[in-house]
Amino acid sequence: MSVIRLIVGGATGKTGAEVVRYLAAQGDLQVIGAVGRLQAGRDLGAVLSVPSLAGVAISGSVSQVAAEADIYLDFTLAEAAVSLAMEALARDLRLLIGTSGLDARSVSLLASEASRRNLAMAVIPNFSIGAALQRRMALELGRRYGRVEVVEGHHRTKRDAPSGTAKDLMSALEALGVEAAVHSLRLEGLVARQEAWAGGPGEVISVIHEVTSRQAYGAGVAMAARQLMGASGFFSSLAELCPALGPGD
Ligand SMILES: NC(=O)c1ccc[n+]([C@@H]2O[C@H](COP(=O)([O-])OP(=O)(O)OC[C@H]3O[C@@H](n4cnc5c(N)ncnc54)[C@H](OP(=O)(O)O)[C@@H]3O)[C@@H](O)[C@H]2O)c1
Incomplete structure (x- = not known):
């Protein structure tokens, strides 16, 4: 090894x-x-x-x-x-x-x-594997409903808003021709939470991903490091670097 x-x-x-x-x-x-x-x-x-x-x-x-x-x-x-x-x-x-x-x-x-x-x-704006799966699902919502609104919430000390994860999702949605909007919350008590919403006649659907501890990032970093060793070029998301998570876009 x-x-x-x-x-x-x-x-x-x-x-x-x-x-x-x-x-x-x-x-x-x-x-x-x-x-x-x-x-x-x-x-x-x-x-x-x-x-x-x-x-x-x-x-x-x-x-x-x-x-x-x-x-x-x-x-x-x-x-x-x-x-x-x-x-x-x-x-x-x-x-x-x-x-x-x-x-x-x-x-x-x-x-x-x-x-x-x-x-x-x-x-990589988000190393959480759950977040990569949520990104795929949000893109699917975009394809089906044509518009996705993202509500991202983080702890009050986070300096950037919207988060890198939300910005990455916005660009991926826009690249698909999906209308997208983002709303940011900075509140005590939150760690990192993102909800992607879509709606159609008579229904709404949302996909939530929440990090409850920073332990969430270790497995994605390890996966990315292993993948990077055999890779060449530039990657801007965990899903793009690690085909096992599926690009989704
Ligand atoms: N991609 C993801 O999945 C993900 C997940 C969570 C957070 N993040 C991002 O990761 C970053 C760190 O977040 P955090 O909450 O861990 O912040 P943090 O607790 O403030 O940690 C920042 C670290 O950077 C070090 N540092 C700062 N300036 C430095 C310099 N000039 N030279 C060397 N070391 C320096 C600090 O060391 P000293 O205290 O010794 O200066 C500290 O260890 C943020 O940008 C955050 O948004 C990304």
Whole structure:
């Protein structure tokens, strides 16, 4: 079994930490380095209380990580992700970006550098497998009813609105010629919830997906990392990168 080695930016953040805990339990995936500011210089295993990660250093930047890797995974913040990803490309690492709110210009800058270096790259607004299935169902609603309205709700500290997941669904619906609208809620008590609504004469239908804990993202990240190793080009959703989830569009 060949092992996929990852450097994780934001490994001590709320999402990064849950994802790293999941990855640490996978035999074929190995977190060999972490990037963060406040905990730089500390041991990731000690910070996250995961014994199998003992010896993995937290560095202040991707270029400071000593060990060789295959993939750079980013769960930082939009303003940090682009320069960290550029450092990763300079090290010839494939990119798996989970951070949301990157502007189109930055994504296209990263994509052209990745393509110049012949490295696969994915910017995935939602790593949850349930969310990928909801996306497929929402596209089906669009095909049948011609109009879909999406209500997405997140915790109050989420900076971007609409969410990257909702924006991705909007573009996929519009590409199918479906009318689409999005409404955003930012409320205490919510983690991440998205409901896609459609209606026809005498009926309405909605498909709900809700993340109740950030544990939801680990399996999708692992699936994406495995798929990225044999892939080439640019991917903008989990479903696009992982054919097992079906493109739906
Ligand atoms: N794609 C998905 O499925 C998905 C799911 C959930 C969240 N997200 C996105 O993931 C991102 C992180 O969310 P979160 O809630 O986990 O945020 P968070 O708890 O604030 O974590 C952010 C992490 O990034 C690190 N960081 C920030 N700036 C940095 C820099 N300049 N250099 C190095 N590290 C830096 C922080 O480290 P320090 O504290 O040490 O600075 C922290 O570990 C957000 O964009 C969020 O929308 C995506």
